């Protein structure tokens with residue numbers, strides 16, 4: 456048989472039917488649900504008198520609308536102050552009960568951001584097709600799963616049929632040679648890739664991340680990288696299975712056991728692109744040359760090194776590019792040509808499905824330890840991605856490091872990643888954020904987002920401006 460890419464293999468394993476018009480029907484192994492994109496899907500089932508096709512394939516969790524303040528959380532769903540958020544979360548509870556779908560409810564210790572809890576519970580496994588009504592479902596591709604976001608009508612379709620109509624994507628390999636320098640993380644790599652190929656660079660492709668720098672990443676780093684595939688335009692980002700993948704999955708609550716585990720691992724070992732597999736496009740980067748990244752604009756591709764400068768539209772050849780940059784600078788309130796290190800965040804947000812796992816919190820805490828929040832920084836929110844991450848962080852004393860520095864330690868949820876709950880930026884405020892989107896108003900109307908790694912967010916929090924984290928801490932090689 457011809458050499459196949461990892462994406463081709465995953466596709467073929469799940470192909471139910473291929474039609475002449477290019478569309479295909481694929482089988483879905485795992486369906487994750489949250490409160491924002493599921494209500495109309497359940498309503499559709501109800502109207503059609505249908506039931507979910509395979510109950511056990513579904514797992515639901517509220518995340519976008521849950522408050523992250525401990526006081527508000529104490530009252531459970533009924534205690535949510537914002538009526539719209541309360542209704543959203545209540546509706547998910549009601550629908551899961553009515554349709555018999557397993558839900559991890561608001562104050563369950565396993566509750567958290569859907570893309571954190573999937574891998575953490577072992578609901579996400581290598582070789583699966585996995586979908587969720589959420590664009591950052593690409594995260595789960597770190598496990599060599601074919602994972603992507605779907606719309607609400609597709610949520611209904613998957614619930615009803617366990618299948619999905621799709622068009623096959625093209626194959627793009629992003630190959631990163633060398634090793635990331637100490638202090639440079641998967642987030643910096645993701646931003647550097649987007650800086651290089653642009654937010655439309657991956658459109659129509661499934662990206663496979665490969666090369667020495669990717670192989671060296673932990674599973675959490677791989678999730679950060681795949682999480683941002685969608686910000687590069689690609690709905691899917693995958694990474695081949697290796698020992699790091701298998702070690703992570705072993706003994707997770709939903710992972711197979713005993714003979715089933717052995718059989719699964721044997722099958723998973725084939726989840727890599729074959730030698731000589733053909734990619735439609737290949738992009739190569741030198742991992743060792745990447746520096747800590749900071750976005751200055753209103754799109755993730757508007758990014759540069761912390762040692763760089765805000766671009767000057769005056770010097771640009773392309774009038775359309777100059778106009779786009781000028782518009783972004785007007786919104787962001789930045790001077791053309793100013794050093795990135797002169798930007799002073801008003802708030803710092805450490806969290807989101809990109810960077811709220813235990814390693815992210817450890818990286819941030821290593822910078823904060825023995826320091827204090829800068830006076831000019833109004834608020835630093837540290838929001839663990841799940842209750843289990845929170846518990847682990849507390850067992851390691853990370854919460855006390857943040858609290859002693861004048862920072863806030865919150866309950867899990869999407870929080871200030873997007874303005875769907877009480878955590879928001881004010882108009883005109885700058886935020887150093889470990890999330891994945893910096894669009895206008897993303898973190899609150901008029902808010903100005905700068906995307907960075909957890910270590911870089913922590914460095915900005917303690918110095919009051921963007922700072923190369925490598926100048927603050929002895930980073931372990």
Ligand SMILES: CC(C)[C@H](C(=O)O)[C@@H](O)C(=O)O
Nearest residue numbers: 491492588589590591604873
């Ligand atoms: C609310 C949801 C549909 C949305 C998404 O699809 O990504 C959100 O999670 C986001 O990050 O913008």
Ligand code: SF4
Nearest residue numbers: 591807808869872873
């Ligand atoms: S943390 Fe942010 S990006 Fe992730 S699912 Fe929630 S809102 Fe979307």
